[in-house]
Amino acid sequence: MPIEIKPIGYIKTPYKEKFAIPRQPGLATAAKGHIEFVDEFNSAEFFRGIEQFSHLWLIFQFHQTANKSASPLVRPPRLGGNKKIGVFASRSTHRPNNLGMSAVKLEGVNSDTGKLSLKVSGMDLLDNTPIIDIKPYVPYSDCVPDASAGYAQNKPEELLSVTFCESAAQQMKALQNQYPDLRLLIEQILSQDPRPAYHKGTPSERLYGVELYEFNVQWRVTLQTCVVENISKISS
Numbered sequence: 243m244p245i246e247i248k249p250i251g252y253i254k255t256p257y258k259e260k261f262a263i264p265r266q267p268g269l270a271t272a273a274k275g276h277i278e279f280v281d282e283f284n285s286a287e288f289f290r291g292i293e294q295f296s297h298l299w300l301i302f303q304f305h306q307t308a309n310k311s312a313s314p315l316v317r318p319p320r321l322g323g324n325k326k327i328g329v330f331a332s333r334s335t336h337r338p339n340n341l342g343m344s345a346v347k348l349e350g351v352n353s354d355t356g357k358l359s360l361k362v363s364g365m366d367l368l369d370n371t372p373i374i375d376i377k378p379y380v381p382y383s384d385c386v387p388d389a390s391a392g393y394a395q396n397k398p399e400e401l402l403s404v405t406f407c408e409s410a411a412q413q414m415k416a417l418q419n420q421y422p423d424l425r426l427l428i429e430q431i432l433s434q435d436p437r438p439a440y441h442k443g444t445p446s447e448r449l450y451g452v453e454l455y456e457f458n459v460q461w462r463v464t465l466q467t468c469v470v471e472n473i474s475k476i477s478s
């Protein structure tokens with residue numbers, strides 16, 4: 243009899259769209275967010291002792307692609323977006339049961355407002371992703387230093403340097419107090435060149451945009467440099 247799997251909570255992250263979210267956690271450490279819990283789990287007892295752990299495993303549902311059926315073969319961006327590999331030999335979002343798992347840094351536990359929240363950072367999750375389970379990261383068993391990982395052995399390299407044009411630098415300065423991590427987050431995600439595999443590393447006149455927090459960040463790529471041209475509030 244299949245068990246019903248219900249979210250225990252939802253994560254709030256800077257990433258308002260899938261585009262430009264790093265492929266794995268830890269690639270943009272400046273991404274700060276928090277997890278809020280449904281009433282059934284909104285109680286400190288469930289989390290007693292969790293502050294002893296610096297990192298947590300988040301088991302979650304790829305809710306934005308959940309309606310797409312899973313095919314046996316996928317095309318990992320790490321393989322240039324062309325070569326196919328079995329879905330269970332990948333960390334693809336398009337998978338049976340749509341489950342993802344990410345190790346994130348625990349920044350703190352907060353229950354000031356009566357609503358419990360876990361502050362976390364470095365996540366690779368879309369805003370409002372349903373969280374199915376949380377487990378403490380246990381290095382002696384979860385970290386296998388001599389493991390081999392084939393096509394995904396190493397952290398993706400940084401492909402671009404990131405600069406801000408004069409006006410974007412001014413906009414950034416004006417946001418510094420309210421969003422102290424935004425500049426570093428922009429630098430961390432754009433240095434990985436989030437464009438589709440066939441554009442990566444090549445200059446393009448096209449203006450790109452990504453929605454982070456409540457802002458639309460626009461940039462162009464010239465040679466090996468990403469130039470942030472504009473940071474504007476997303477009009478609601």
Ligand code: SAM
Pocket residue numbers: 260261262263264265266267303304305306307308333334335341342343344345366367368370371372
């Ligand atoms: N670390 C997880 C894992 O290995 O299971 C996720 C890896 S997956 C390649 C990371 C990507 O999933 C992100 O770059 C983003 O494009 C996508 N993603 C994140 N949250 C999502 C969501 N709620 N629904 C669908 N796709 C999501």
